[in-house]
Amino acid sequence: MSGDKILSIDRLAMRFGGIVAVQDLSFAAERKKITALIGPNGAGKTTVFNCITGFYKPSGGAIRLTHDDGTTVALERLSDFRIAKQAKVARTFQNIRLFPGMTALENLMVAQHNALMRASGFTLLGLLGVPTYRDAEKRAIDLATDWLKRVNLIDRADDAAGNFAYGDQRRLEIARAMCTEPALLCLDEPAAGLNARESAALSELLLSIRDELGTSILLIEHDMSVVMEISDHIVVMDHGVKIAEGTPREIRDDPKVIAAYLGADEEEAAAVMEGGA
Amino acid sequence: MTAKPATGTTSILKTAFVNALIALVLFSLMVGIRTEAGASGQLTYWTRFGELASLVAAVFGGSIVIELLRQWIGPTGAEKLVPPAVQSGMSFIGRYLAPALLIFTLLVPVIFYNQRYILDLAILVLTYVMLGWGLNVVVGLAGLLDLGYVAFYAVGAYSYGLLATNFGWSFWICLPLAGILAAFWGVLLGFPVLRLRGDYLAIVTLAFGEIIRLVIINWQELTGGPNGVSGIPRPSFFGIPLDNSDDGLAAKLGIEYSPTHRIIFLFYLILALALLTNWATIRLRRLPIGRAWEALREDEVACRALGINTTTTKLTAFATGAMFGGFAGAFFATRQGFISPESFTFQESALVLAIVVLGGMGSQLGVALAALAMIGGFELFRGLETYRMLVFGMSMVLIMIWRPRGLVGHRAPTVYLTKAKAISSDLVKEGHG
Numbered sequence: 001m002s003g004d005k006i007l008s009i010d011r012l013a014m015r016f017g018g019i020v021a022v023q024d025l026s027f028a029a030e031r032k033k034i035t036a037l038i039g040p041n042g043a044g045k046t047t048v049f050n051c052i053t054g055f056y057k058p059s060g061g062a063i064r065l066t067h068d069d070g071t072t073v074a075l076e077r078l079s080d081f082r083i084a085k086q087a088k089v090a091r092t093f094q095n096i097r098l099f100p101g102m103t104a105l106e107n108l109m110v111a112q113h114n115a116l117m118r119a120s121g122f123t124l125l126g127l128l129g130v131p132t133y134r135d136a137e138k139r140a141i142d143l144a145t146d147w148l149k150r151v152n153l154i155d156r157a158d159d160a161a162g163n164f165a166y167g168d169q170r171r172l173e174i175a176r177a178m179c180t181e182p183a184l185l186c187l188d189e190p191a192a193g194l195n196a197r198e199s200a201a202l203s204e205l206l207l208s209i210r211d212e213l214g215t216s217i218l219l220i221e222h223d224m225s226v227v228m229e230i231s232d233h234i235v236v237m238d239h240g241v242k243i244a245e246g247t248p249r250e251i252r253d254d255p256k257v258i259a260a261y262l263g264a265d266e267e268e269a270a271a272v273m274e275g276g277a
Numbered sequence: 278m279t280a281k282p283a284t285g286t287t288s289i290l291k292t293a294f295v296n297a298l299i300a301l302v303l304f305s306l307m308v309g310i311r312t313e314a315g316a317s318g319q320l321t322y323w324t325r326f327g328e329l330a331s332l333v334a335a336v337f338g339g340s341i342v343i344e345l346l347r348q349w350i351g352p353t354g355a356e357k358l359v360p361p362a363v364q365s366g367m368s369f370i371g372r373y374l375a376p377a378l379l380i381f382t383l384l385v386p387v388i389f390y391n392q393r394y395i396l397d398l399a400i401l402v403l404t405y406v407m408l409g410w411g412l413n414v415v416v417g418l419a420g421l422l423d424l425g426y427v428a429f430y431a432v433g434a435y436s437y438g439l440l441a442t443n444f445g446w447s448f449w450i451c452l453p454l455a456g457i458l459a460a461f462w463g464v465l466l467g468f469p470v471l472r473l474r475g476d477y478l479a480i481v482t483l484a485f486g487e488i489i490r491l492v493i494i495n496w497q498e499l500t501g502g503p504n505g506v507s508g509i510p511r512p513s514f515f516g517i518p519l520d521n522s523d524d525g526l527a528a529k530l531g532i533e534y535s536p537t538h539r540i541i542f543l544f545y546l547i548l549a550l551a552l553l554t555n556w557a558t559i560r561l562r563r564l565p566i567g568r569a570w571e572a573l574r575e576d577e578v579a580c581r582a583l584g585i586n587t588t589t590t591k592l593t594a595f596a597t598g599a600m601f602g603g604f605a606g607a608f609f610a611t612r613q614g615f616i617s618p619e620s621f622t623f624q625e626s627a628l629v630l631a632i633v634v635l636g637g638m639g640s641q642l643g644v645a646l647a648a649l650a651m652i653g654g655f656e657l658f659r660g661l662e663t664y665r666m667l668v669f670g671m672s673m674v675l676i677m678i679w680r681p682r683g684l685v686g687h688r689a690p691t692v693y694l695t696k697a698k699a700i701s702s703d704l705v706k707e708g709h710g
C-alpha cells in the first residue's frame with residue numbers, strides 16, 4: 001500500500017484478562033479514502049475502534065494519526081475526549097448512542113461543543129450575550145441545518161431523537177459525528193438494521209462525505225453490498241488477527257476470507273460474497 | 278398487586294387473596310407477635326391475632342377496591358382519567374401559570390402586609406425555591422445525584438456569618454464571596470468524587486455533606502462549634518440600615534418605622550436572588566455548557582466521543598449549583614441572624630432533592646411548584662400534629678404515582694429551527710452518571 005496514510009496501526013494488541021481480543025494487528029487507512037474493517041462476529045472490530053478512539057487503552061502497539069499538515073498524533077497516549085477534540089477523530093456506536101431526550105438539532109449542537117465553548121468565552125461572554133457568540137451560534141445552527149438536510153432529516157429537526165425510527169437514528173448519529181468536523185470518521189456498522197433502500201442511501205451519503213468533504217472514513221460493516229460498493233480498501237479480521245487485506249475485488253475472491261466468514265462452508269460463503277457484489 | 282389488569286370476579290378475588298396472603302406473612306411477625314425484654318432481661322412475648330386479622334382483612338378489602346377502580350378507569354390511565362377539555366385547559370393554564378405566579382409573588386407583601394406569618398412562610402418557600410433551582414442544575418440538568426447539597430448552603434451561611442462578624446463586611450460584599458467560596462468547595466469536593474457514578478456518587482456526596490457539618494461542629498475556634506455564630510448583621514438597603522434609628526430607611530423616607538419593612542425587604546431580597554438563579558439557569562441551558570450538562574445526563578460515553586471533557590463539565594455543574602447554594606446560605610444567615618450546625622443536617626439535603634424530583638427534574642416551574650407544595654403543604658398539615666408526617670408522606674407517594682416524572686414532566690428544547698416542541702419525559706434520561 002502506498003500513498004498518504006491518515007491512520008497507521010502498528011502491532012496493536014488488546015487483552016481483557018485472559019481474553020485476547022486483538023493481537024498483532026497492523027494496517028493503515030489512506031487519506032480521503034474509505035477503509036473497511038470486516039470480519040465475523042467477535043473478530044475484534046469494535047475493540048479496534050475502541051482502541052483508536054481511546055475508549056480502551058491498548059495493551060500494546062502504536063496508533064498514529066497524521067493530519068493534513070503533517071503533524072502526527074500518538075492516539076494510544078490520548079484520552080477519549082482529547083482524541084475527538086484534538087486529533088479530530090469522530091465515531092458512531094454499534095448500538096446507537098444519541099441523546100434521546102434532546103432534539104435532532106440539539107444533538108448536532110452538542111457535537112459543536114468545543115467550537116461554541118470557545119466562541120462563548122467559556123460561558124462568560126455567552127452569559128452576557130455578546131454578538132460574537134450569537135454569530136457563532138448562528139453558524140453552528142447553519143452547519144447543523146446543512147447536515148440535517150444531507151441526511152434527509154430536516155423536517156424532523158425539532159423532534160426528540162429518541163422518537164426517531166432506527167434508520168433515521170443511524171443517519172442522525174453520522175450527522176452528529178460529522179458536525180465535529182473530523183479528519184477521520186469511524187463508523188461501527190452504520191447499515192445494521194437498515195433496509196435495502198436505506199442501505200443504498202447510506203452508501204451514497206458516505207461517498208459524498210469522502211468525495212465532497214474529503215473526510216477519511218474507517219468503516220466496520222457486515223452488509224457486504226455496502227462494503228463492496230464503496231470501500232477503497234478492505235481489512236479482514238478473524239479471532240483478533242488480520243487474515244487478509246486488499247481491494248474489494250481481491251477480498252471477494254480470497255478463499256481465506258470466504259472460509260473465515262462462513263466457517264468451512266465455502267460454497268455458501270461464495271454465494272453470499274457474490275450476492276453482495 | 279399485579280401489573281396486568283385483572284378481569285372478572287375470580288381474578289379480582291385471586292389478586293386480593295394473594296395480597297392478603299403476603300400481608301399475612303409480613304404482618305404475622307411484625308404485628309402478630311409482640312416481643313419485649315422482661316423485667317429480668319428474659320424475652321417475653323404475646324400474640325395480637327385480632328390486630329393481625331384486621332390488617333389482613335383491610336388489605337383484602339383494599340385490593341378488591343383497587344382492582345375494581347382499575348377496571349373502571351381502564352388501562353389507558355391518565356388519558357382517560359383527564360378528559361380532553363380539562364387537558365387543553367391544563368395546557369392553557371400551563372402557559373400562563375409561570376407569569377401569573379410571578380406577578381402574584383411580587384404582590385405577596387402588598388396583599389399580606391399585616392400577616393407576618395404568611396410573609397415568613399413566603400420567605401421560607403422562596404429560600405427553598407432558590408435551593409431547588411440551584412440543585413436542579415446538578416441533578417436535573419447534569420444528572421448528578423447530589424445528596425450533600427446542604428454542604429454548600431452551610432458554606433455560604435458560615436462565609437457570610439464569619440466575614441460579617443469578624444471583619445464587619447457588608448452583606449453586599451459578602452454575598453458574592455459566599456457564592457464564590459461555595460463554588461470553590463464544590464470544585465474541591467467535586468474533583469475526587471466525579472469519577473464515581475450513580476449510587477457511589479450519591480453516597481460520597483452524602484458523606485461530604487456530613488463531613489462539612491462535623492467540621493463546623495468541631496472547628497470551635499473558627500465556627501463556634503455547636504454554639505454557632507450569633508449577632509450576624511442584618512442586611513442594609515445598600516448601606517442604609519432598616520431600623521428605627523435616625524438614619525434608618527424609614528426616617529430617610531419620612532415614613533413611620535415598622536418591623537415589617539425588614540421582612541418585606543428580606544422577601545424581595547430572596548425573590549431577587551431566586552430570580553437571578555432562574556435567569557442564570559435558563560441562560561446557561563441555552564449556552565454550550567448547559568447543553569453539555571444535559572447531554573451528559575443523556576449519555577456520557579457519547580459526550581466523550583464528541584470531544585466533551587466530561588470531568589470539567591461535571592465540575593462546572595457542581596460549582597454552579599454550589600454557588601447558588603452559597604447565595605441562599607448567605608441569605609439564610611442574614612435572615613436568621615444566628616446560624617448553628619443544626620440547620621445544616623442531611624434532612625435539608627433530602628428536602629431540597631425531594632423538591633427537585635417532585636418538580637420534574639430539569640423543570641424550573643416544576644421546582645417552584647414543588648417547593649410551594651412541599652413547604653407550604655407541610656405548614657398546611659400542621660394542625661394534624663402527630664399524623665403530619667404520615668399525611669405528608671402519603672400525599673408525596675400519591676403525587677409520584679400520579680406523575681412519576683414530577684409535576685412538570687416534559688423538557689423544553691434549548692434551540693429550534695421552526696417550532697419548539699415539548700419533549701415527553703419518557704425520552705429524557707435521568708442520568709446519575
Ligand SMILES: Nc1ncnc2c1ncn2[C@@H]1O[C@H](COP(=O)(O)OP(=O)(O)OP(=O)(O)O)[C@@H](O)[C@H]1O
Pocket residue numbers: 016019020021039040041042043044045046047048094
Ligand atoms: N470490555 C470487554 N471485556 C471483555 N471482553 C471483551 C470486551 N470487549 C470486547 N471483548 C471481547 O473481545 C472479542 C471481540 O469483541 P468485539 O466486540 O470487538 O467484536 P466485533 O468484531 O465487533 O463483533 P461484532 O461483529 O459482533 O460486533 C469478543 O470475544 C468480546 O467478548
Ligand SMILES: [Mg+2]
Pocket residue numbers: 045046047094
Ligand atoms: Mg462490533
